[in-house]
Every structure is written in C-alpha cells, then in structure tokens.
Amino acid sequence: MSVEEQVIESAKQGKLLTHKCTNCGYLHLSTAYYCLKCGSKGFEDVLLEGTGTIATYTIITVAPAGFEKYTPYAFVVMLLDNSQLRISGFMAGIATPADLPVGIKAKITGFDERGIIIEKQ
Amino acid sequence: MEKVCVLGAGSTKYGKLSDSIADITTQASVAAIESAGIGPKDIKASYISNVFGVADRQVHIGPVLMSRLGIPERPSLSIESACGSGSVAFREAFANIAAGFYDCLLATGVEKVTHTGTEWTTTYFAYCSDFFYEGQAGASFPGLFASMARAYLTEFDATEEDFAKVAVKNHDNGLLNPKAHMHKKITVDDVMKSAVVASPLKLFDCCPFSDGASSVILCSEKFAKEHGGDYIEVIGSGRGGSPAALQGREQLTTIPSTKIASEAAYKMAGLTPKDIDFAEVHDCFTIAEVVDTEDLGFFEKGQGVQAVREDRTKLNSDISINPSGGLKSKGHPIGATGIGQVVEVYDQLTGKAGERTVKDAKIGLTHNFGATGASCAVHIFQSV
Numbered sequence: 366m367s368v369e370e371q372v373i374e375s376a377k378q379g380k381l382l383t384h385k386c387t388n389c390g391y392l393h394l395s396t397a398y399y400c401l402k403c404g405s406k407g408f409e410d411v412l413l414e415g416t417g418t419i420a421t422y423t424i425i426t427v428a429p430a431g432f433e434k435y436t437p438y439a440f441v442v443m444l445l446d447n448s449q450l451r452i453s454g455f456m457a458g459i460a461t462p463a464d465l466p467v468g469i470k471a472k473i474t475g476f477d478e479r480g481i482i483i484e485k486q
Numbered sequence: 487m488e489k490v491c492v493l494g495a496g497s498t499k500y501g502k503l504s505d506s507i508a509d510i511t512t513q514a515s516v517a518a519i520e521s522a523g524i525g526p527k528d529i530k531a532s533y534i535s536n537v538f539g540v541a542d543r544q545v546h547i548g549p550v551l552m553s554r555l556g557i558p559e560r561p562s563l564s565i566e567s568a569c570g571s572g573s574v575a576f577r578e579a580f581a582n583i584a585a586g587f588y589d590c591l592l593a594t595g596v597e598k599v600t601h602t603g604t605e606w607t608t609t610y611f612a613y614c615s616d617f618f619y620e621g622q623a624g625a626s627f628p629g630l631f632a633s634m635a636r637a638y639l640t641e642f643d644a645t646e647e648d649f650a651k652v653a654v655k656n657h658d659n660g661l662l663n664p665k666a667h668m669h670k671k672i673t674v675d676d677v678m679k680s681a682v683v684a685s686p687l688k689l690f691d692c693c694p695f696s697d698g699a700s701s702v703i704l705c706s707e708k709f710a711k712e713h714g715g716d717y718i719e720v721i722g723s724g725r726g727g728s729p730a731a732l733q734g735r736e737q738l739t740t741i742p743s744t745k746i747a748s749e750a751a752y753k754m755a756g757l758t759p760k761d762i763d764f765a766e767v768h769d770c771f772t773i774a775e776v777v778d779t780e781d782l783g784f785f786e787k788g789q790g791v792q793a794v795r796e797d798r799t800k801l802n803s804d805i806s807i808n809p810s811g812g813l814k815s816k817g818h819p820i821g822a823t824g825i826g827q828v829v830e831v832y833d834q835l836t837g838k839a840g841e842r843t844v845k846d847a848k849i850g851l852t853h854n855f856g857a858t859g860a861s862c863a864v865h866i867f868q869s870v
Contacts, residue, residue, distance in 0.1 A: 369618055372618075394734075396618065420637070420738065421633045421634070421636045421637040421640070421732075421738055422633060422636060423625075423628075423629045423630075423632035423633045423635075423636060423684045423685060423686075423687075424682075424684065424685040425624060425625075425626055425628075425629045425683075425684045426681075426682050426683060426684065426685075427604070427608060427626065427628065427683045427684065428608070428624060428626065429605075429608050429609040429612045429621065429624065429625075429626050430605055430606075430608075430609040431609075432624045433605075435624065438624060440620070440623055440624050440625040440629045440630075440633065440684075442633055442732060442733050442738070450733075451733035451734070452619070452733060453619045453620055453623055453625070453731060453732070453733045454623050455623040455624050461685075462685060462686075467636065467637075467640045479622075479623060479624055480618075480619075480622035480623030480624065481619075481623055
C-alpha cells in the first residue's frame with residue numbers, strides 16, 4: 366500500500382496513522398519521508414485516535430467541481446488530542462459559524478470522494 | 487556578484503482580455519523592450535512565468551514569444567510556482583545576471599483564464615494546494631485563506647470590517663491605475679453585503695481572476711549605463727518556503743516563507759522594514775494583506791489590522807501598501823502578478839506612476855507568494 370493509501374485505510378477506521386521519528390521522537394503525519402526536526406529517515410508507525418478540536422475552518426459556498434452538491438459545507442483544520450499535529454478534512458452539514466465554534470470537539474469518521482471526513486463529536 | 491538593474495517595464499491592461507495568451511505575452515514584452523530603449527537582439531534569454539497555459543491551448547510559451555520577437559535561437563525557461571510564479575521568474579533572471587552569465591534578460595509573466603469561467607478556475611486553482619489534504623477535502627483557495635482569516639479573528643482583536651477596509655483602500659488605489667482590472671469605488675458596507683464565498687470571506691474580500699501579462703528587462707549595471715534611459719537597482723532578493731498545507735504550520739496566522747524570504751532580502755540590501763517607502767504585497771484576499779504586512783516586519787503580529795483601522799497603509803501615509811491597487815483591484819493574472827509588482831515599482835521609482843505616485847519614494851519592496859504562501863519571493867529596489 367502507498368503512503369496515501371495507508372492514511373485512507375486508517376481514516377476509514379476513524380484513526381490517523383502517524384510517523385514517530387525513531388531518532389528524536391518528533392511526530393509527523395505519515396506522508397513524511399524524513400524527519401522535520403533531525404532529518405533522519407527511520408519512523409515508527411503510531412496509530413492515533415482520530416479525535417481532536419477544531420483549530421480553524423471555513424464554510425464554503427462557492428465550491429470546486431464535484432463539491433457543488435455538498436454546499437454549504439465546512440473545510441476544517443483539527444488539532445489532534447494529545448499532540449501538536451493538525452489534520453484537515455471535510456465536514457458536512459455546516460451552514461453558519463454558529464454551527465461550529467472554534468475549539469469544539471471533533472473526530473475523523475471516514476474517507477470518501479470528499480477526502481478525510483471529520484464530524485463533530 | 488554583479489549589480490542587477492531593471493531597465494524597462496511594461497504590462498497589458500489586467501482584466502478580461504480577448505487576445506490570445508501568446509499575443510498578450512508578446513504585447514507586454516514589446517512594451518518592456520521599448521520602455522528599456524533596447525532592441526530584441528540585446529536580450530540573451532528569457533524567463534517566462536505561467537501556470538495555466540493549458541487553458542488557452544499554449545504551454546511552452548517561451549519559444550513562441552522568442553520566435554515572435556525575432557530571436558528564436560535564444561533560450562527561454564518556463565516557470566510555474568502557482569501565484570508566485572512571476573517573482574520566481576524574476577529571481578531566476580536576477581540570479582543569472584548577478585552571477586555574470588548574462589548581461590540582459592527578459593522576464594515576462596502571463597495568465598489567460600477568465601474565458602474558462604469561475605468553476606474551472608476555482609477547481610484548477612485548488613490543485614495548487616497540498617491536494618491530498620486540502621483540495622481533495624473540498625478546500626478552495628478562498629476557503630484556505632478564509633481558514634486563516636477565522637484563525638486571525640479568533641486569535642486577535644480583529645473584525646470582518648477591518649478586513650473590508652483593506653479592500654476599500656486597494657480599490658481606491660486601483661482607481662488611479664489605468665491598467666487595473668477593477669475600477670470601482672467600494673465601501674466597507676459594500677464588502678460586508680457582498681455574497682459569502684467562503685466564510686468569513688466575501689466576494690469583495692477576494693481578488694478577481696484576471697487575464698494579463700507583465701514584463702521587465704533586467705540587466706547588469708554596466709549594460710544599464712551604456713544603454714541610458716531610466717533604470718532602478720535590485721538591492722535585495724530572497725526566497726523561502728512553508729509547509730505546503732496550512733495544517734503543518736506552527737501558527738495559522740503567519741506565513742513562514744514570507745518571513746524567510748524577506749529576512750534574506752533585507753539582509754542582502756542591508757535594510758530593515760523601516761527603510762521601505764512602499765510595498766506591493768500579495769493581497770489575493772484581504773486577510774493576506776494584513777498577515778503579509780506583519781510577516782514583512784512593517785507591523786507587530788496582530789497589529790496589522792490596527793494599522794488598517796488607522797489608515798496607516800493608505801497611499802502616502804506611514805507606508806503605502808499596494809499603491810497599484812494590489813491583486814485585489816489591479817487584478818491577479820497569477821503567472822503575471824509577481825512581474826507586475828516589479829513593473830509598479832519601476833514606474834514608481836522612475837516617476838511614471840501618475841496620480842498614484844508615492845511621494846519622495848526611494849525604496850520599494852515586492853512580495854509575491856504561491857498558493858497559501860507555500861513558496862515566496864521578496865525583492866527590494868532602489869532608485870538611482
């Protein structure tokens with residue numbers, strides 16, 4: 366499986382596959398091939414629970430092709446629990462900012478043609 | 487290192503143009519050649535920035551341009567770095583003259599996309615994001631900058647009206663620029679009532695999709711002196727990068743590549759942000775201009791909106807930001823924008839900017855980035 370396919374499979378389980386540097390311990394998304402901090406190549410797979418809090422987001426009304434039927438929807442950036450890592454994803458059913466306060470709890474729930482799917486907890 | 491000068495500059499009008507991409511590329515280049523007072527055979531090579539040539543059925547534009555200029559045997563290089571392509575083409579030409587490889591080069595940027603319509607452009611521009619994480623999850627470019635805007639509103643004392651003031655200012659400046667795409671005076675109320683594109687950004691927070699081409703002639707100081715005419719010096723040049731996806735950045739309200747590129751440019755020039763008289767910055771969205779002016783060191787982090795509120799970035803105030811009207815009002819033909827900024831600086835520093843002249847300006851800065859600032863180049867110029 367390619368690196369991206371592994372991310373997709375883990376998202377379908379509600380998890381996030383990450384890479385922990387075996388040299389310095391820094392945690393990355395699993396698409397990293399070399400450590401951001403020390404440059405070394407050895408990684409240990411760490412499967413995180415796909416839970417976190419919304420760091421920022423937007424509600425999209427003018428959508429790229431393929432997404433028109435989902436508008437309005439949110440593109441969200443989520444800070445993972447117990448980590449400095451953030452992950453982006455698609456969140457359905459968000460129409461106004463009142464629907465999604467920054468800091469609210471959310472989780473990865475799948476992957477489909479809308480990318481990584483994130484829902485409110 | 488050879489001292490590098492800009493000897494001539496030219497642009498087409500920005501907006502919705504009917505001529506082909508090859509035509510507008512040539513029109514801008516001829517304008518630059520004539521502005522420089524040289525002939526095409528003085529040009530040893532060219533650097534051509536363009537992103538979506540495929541939209542007008544012409545990629546590999548360089549050789550087409552060189553053929554039309556009567557110098558088909560001279561080399562050209564096409565450069566893509568998303569919305570930051572122009573400043574990278576400029577940088578490559580700068581570096582080649584500085585290194586002594588050439589004494590006179592052409593850098594031309596071009597984009598022709600408005601005929602494709604909003605859906606095509608929204609879709610294809612999203613391919614400039616880190617697609618696996620962002621575009622694939624439905625992020626548009628307005629959406630990515632809207633995410634930065636939401637983070638800024640959350641973190642700092644800022645309002646959507648503050649962002650709207652940036653658009654109002656740039657439209658005011660654009661009214662004084664005959665080549666600007668948008669000649670339209672707007673109010674904060676107009677911005678606030680315009681349709682939401684990606685909340686909290688509304689239509690008038692966003693720059694338009696534009697067609698256009700811009701071109702400059704770069705040369706060694708020796709060449710500039712021998713050929714007479716007005717020229718300016720390039721005294722600083724820097725490039726930088728950021729994590730491609732917003733999620734990977736330490737702060738969601740800072741663009742690291744801007745800091746890296748500008749610090750390198752200031753260092754080369756031996757200047758600090760206080761020495762800059764005016765700047766053309768990458769205001770693809772109103773939030774971007776606020777963040778840019780902080781990352782470039784003009785204001786403290788979180789204070790960019792305060793400066794906007796106090797009108798400190800208006801034409802001929804503390805620091806004139808985007809006297810041309812910026813991407814917001816002058817327009818954003820993405821492959822041309824970075825070169826177009828240099829055209830504005832050339833016009834400003836050689837007394838050709840008309841009503842929008844920044845008074846007594848000696849030092850100008852250009853700041854242009856690709857995507858959400860994943861790549862960036864900054865240049866600093868001085869009048870002679």
